[in-house]
Amino acid sequence: MESFRLIDFSILGFGGIFCLIWAAGLSLQQKSKHRWIAVYFVSVSGIRLLWEAFALSGFAHHSPNLYATPIPLLYLIGPSLHFYYERLLGNENSSLDLIHFIPISIGTLPLFYWYGLDIQTKEVWMNSVLQGQGSPYDWCLRIWVLGPKVSILVYSSLVLFRKSSAGTMALRYMPKNLQRFSLLLLIYIFMMIAVDITGYVVGLRSLFTYSAWSHTFAAVCVYLYSKANPSVLLEISDAFQKVRYSQSKLVGLDLALAQTQLHSLMIRDALYEREDLRLPSLAEKLKLSPHQLSELINVHYQMSFNQYLNVHRILVACELLLKxxxxxxxxxxxxxxxxxxxxxxAFKLLMGSSPTEYKENSSAFSKEKAALAEKIEPKL
Structure with a gap:
């Protein structure tokens, strides 16, 4: 059994507890949509550092199941970065496609096999991960542990180098001090993860140990920077908002007129009645491109085309149900x-009741109906 490594436990444990205390402090601050994003990522960083402290200090040998259980959850970090990035770009209705859940689904399967192993085999396998030696079965375990790190690297790369170049453009729109700090932090994170992966692959414990230590250093640096610049998350959001505007299909369009015409087509012409109504055909009636209409509905009504259509349908249905x-x-x-x-x-989702319940006591749902009607009013 591996001996206890106090220095690993101290540095990584400090980093993990530091992040969790920081996250707790953030959760008590003034409410804002940016606060909970920061709380989530700081908390995840704390949990990951505590897991590293548990694994690298030698404690994991006393409780192998506790070592393995958090690994599938770490696969969520990469998709979370993607989801947050989409929100920064203004895709408020974006959701994680099923493809983003494939890694965590695959990453969960080895856990069931792990639970069935005896304690001696688990110890041998954990040693093989730390030493970089072993059979093909040992390499399967190593790949499983490396999965979340590779996922973070891939998703971070997609943010920076995706076709739209929104990530790199946002860097240019940031204040100079934030621009320099963000660039240095990104380079530092890429290097940390690359060193971490290399250490596991070639069996050099010093590499992935120093990489893990550097996560604590990075967390403290980000904390100090955020204290010196309290509006950092708002500045990041503003930078992405400028990117959205520069790439918007709505630039030069009379938005008030477009919204009024759209509302008129829905109310006066009752186009919602057409079960086969599609975005391109409606855009053609408005003399807009499908991309323009999609962005108009997404940005100004904070919903997708189908959601917008269903709101109109359900509001009319509420009137008809009284007959x-x-x-x-x-x-x-x-x-x-x-x-x-x-x-x-659709009725249950938007009104919080079934059509039958609404029909029997429509007055009880007046607030829900008013809120729904407000959602589709033109934002002039």
């Missing part, structure tokens, strides 16, 4: 849904 001579199925077809089940799901 006792119409069945729910008839109303569903009349407002543009192709099935009763699709209508029921």
């Amino acid at each position: 006792r001579d119409k069945t729910i199925l008839t109303i569903a077809y009349e407002v543009g849904f192709n099935s009763k089940s699709a209508f029921n799901r």
